[in-house]
Structure formats: structure tokens, C-alpha cells
Amino acid sequence: MIPHGHAGDPDLIRPYALTGGRTRPSRSDLTLTTSVVAVAGVVDEDPEALEIHALCARPVTVAEVASRSGLPLGVVRVLLADLVDRGHVLTRTPERRRDRPDEATLRAVLARVKEL
Amino acid sequence: MDGPGVFGPAPDTLKIVVAGGFGAGKTTLVSALSEVEALHTEEEMTIAGTGVDHLEGVEGKTTTTVALDFGRITLDPTTVVYLFGTPGQRRFSHMWEELVEGALGAVVLADTRRLTDCFDVIDFFEARRVPFVVAVNCFDGHRSHRAEDVRVALDVADPVPVLLCDARDRDSVKEVVVELVELVLRLELSGA
Numbered sequence: 075m076i077p078h079g080h081a082g083d084p085d086l087i088r089p090y091a092l093t094g095g096r097t098r099p100s101r102s103d104l105t106l107t108t109s110v111v112a113v114a115g116v117v118d119e120d121p122e123a124l125e126i127h128a129l130c131a132r133p134v135t136v137a138e139v140a141s142r143s144g145l146p147l148g149v150v151r152v153l154l155a156d157l158v159d160r161g162h163v164l165t166r167t168p169e170r171r172r173d174r175p176d177e178a179t180l181r182a183v184l185a186r187v188k189e190l
Numbered sequence: 191m192d193g194p195g196v197f198g199p200a201p202d203t204l205k206i207v208v209a210g211g212f213g214a215g216k217t218t219l220v221s222a223l224s225e226v227e228a229l230h231t232e233e234e235m236t237i238a239g240t241g242v243d244h245l246e247g248v249e250g251k252t253t254t255t256v257a258l259d260f261g262r263i264t265l266d267p268t269t270v271v272y273l274f275g276t277p278g279q280r281r282f283s284h285m286w287e288e289l290v291e292g293a294l295g296a297v298v299l300a301d302t303r304r305l306t307d308c309f310d311v312i313d314f315f316e317a318r319r320v321p322f323v324v325a326v327n328c329f330d331g332h333r334s335h336r337a338e339d340v341r342v343a344l345d346v347a348d349p350v351p352v353l354l355c356d357a358r359d360r361d362s363v364k365e366v367v368v369e370l371v372e373l374v375l376r377l378e379l380s381g382a
């Protein structure tokens with residue numbers, strides 16, 4: 075919401091009007107590289123949430139959704155979390171645990187990078 | 191939460207953080223290996239800190255946006271590398287916490303004209319035990335600096351690789367990434 079008489083750049087404040095003023099997502103598992111994918115079906119949401127849902131038609135990361143929507147990361151996180159809570163979007167996690175990859179993976183990565 | 195099996199697991203994502211001062215060549219480095227996308231993040235500004243009065247009524251703080259560049263490199267169908275660029279000065283440290291979470295390691299891209307821009311982020315990586323290499327961007331074309339001089343100036347320990355690079359050159363950037371992965375491999379093998 076833009077305060078009456080606000081003299082600055084309205085873009086500084088407007089994004090969070092899209093989230094009802096919320097700046098924290100309802101869940102904390104949406105990291106930059108968390109993969110998300112939309113569940114097909116009728117989605118009755120605001121236009122921004124619909125756009126985010128559409129951007130997840132194929133598996134993408136949170137970073138890519140934010141980049142392609144043009145919305146700030148924080149806003150995208152709040153809206154994505156809502157979509158996940160309502161069952162419209164699923165998060166997917168890699169099979170690997172979250173710490174450092176093992177030796178075999180690192181050697182494979184090294185070989186692939188050299189081939190780039 | 192995992193989705194149903196029909197979607198299968200997500201590819202293994204390896205994250206590399208590219209940190210450096212403004213104009214050090216982070217975007218150029220990322221674009222040497224992949225398409226670059228820009229992400230807008232919010233940086234909190236407190237009214238007390240900015241000394242402006244026209245934001246009255248915005249509950250004491252507002253945000254300004256900072257663009258974060260990133261690139262995606264698909265190594266094979268099951269492995270994807272993300273390179274995230276971030277400014278290296280302390281006031282951007284709120285981003286670093288998230289960027290280093292689960293990261294493979296980092297590249298500190300140094301501009302020899304402004305080495306001090308790297309100090310904060312090097313301190314941070316050292317404190318958080320994030321493996322990193324220092325890449326000295328010689329974008330003026332001639333390699334007028336010696337890697338060892340930069341190592342001394344930045345006061346980084348011996349195990350940290352310091353190498354010269356040209357952020358515009360794909361092969362040169364590949365060398366930087368290879369150097370980082372080899373460092374991580376050495377750490378893995380030594381049980382560090």
C-alpha cells in the first residue's frame with residue numbers, strides 16, 4: 075500500500091501489496107535452488123499468483139521463477155509458499171543430502187566442466 | 191516436502207557463489223558459461239539509517255531492490271550448476287547467508303584496482319568455512335599482475351588457489367570453475 079503523499083519511488087513499497095503486506099513466506103523450504111512444479115488444474119488466485127503458477131508448468135527453481143516473473147524474490151517466495159500450501163505447486167528435492175557432494179560426483183562434475 | 195513420484199527427483203543442483211565488487215566482472219564471468227538471468231532481491235533500509243522523512247508511516251523500514259545475476263549450466267540431465275553473483279561488500283551480507291547455504295564453494299572475483307572490495311566477503315567465507323578460489327580478473331587484456339602479489343595483498347592462506355583469469359573468456363572461466371571443484375575434491379579426500 076502506498077502511503078498518502080508518498081514522494082519516493084512507489085516500486086519500493088508496492089510489491090508487498092501483492093502479498094497482503096506479508097514479507098515472510100508461510101514455509102521456509104523455498105531456497106533459491108529449490109525446484110518447484112505446478113499441479114495442473116483450476117487455480118483461483120490473484121493474477122500474480124496465476125502467473126507464478128504458469129511459470130512452474132515445467133520444473134524450475136525458485137530463482138528462475140523470481141527472475142522470469144520480474145517480481146522481487148521475497149514477494150515470489152510468499153506467493154509460491156501460498157500456492158504450495160494450497161496444493162497448486164509441489165516442491166521437489168534432489169536425492170542427494172544437502173551437504174557436499176561425494177568424490178564420485180565431484181569427479182564427474184570436473185570431467186563435465188572440462189568438456190563444456 | 192517431496193512431490194509425488196510421477197515428477198521424479200529434481201536434478202542435483204550445485205551452487206557456486208561468485209562474489210566481487212561492482213565492476214569486477216561478475217556478470218561477464220557468469221555469461222561466459224551460460225545465459226544470465228537477473229533476480230531482484232530486497233535490501234532493507236531503516237529510516238534511521240537513511241535519514242529521510244518521506245517514508246513516515248511505513249513501519250520504520252522499507253526496502254530497495256538489488257539485482258542478483260545468476261546462470262544455469264546443465265552438465266547432464268541429473269546435474270545442474272548454478273552460478274550466483276553477489277556484491278562483495280558487507281552491506282550485502284544478508285544475501286551471503288542464503289547463497290552459501292548448501293553451496294559447493296565460491297569464486298572471489300578480484301579487481302586489482304579495488305582489492306578492498308573483496309575483504310568482507312573473504313572474511314565471511316573463511317569464517318563460514320566455504321571453499322573458495324580467488325580469480326584476478328585481468329580484463330585489460332595484459333596480465334600485468336602476479337597472482338602471488340594479489341595473494342599477499344588479500345592475505346589469503348596457502349591452500350586457497352589464486353589465479354589470473356579473463357572473465358570474458360569461456361576457457362579461462364572454465365579453468366576457474368575447475369580450480370574450485372578440484373579444491374573441493376581435495377578437501378573431500380583429506381576429510382576436511
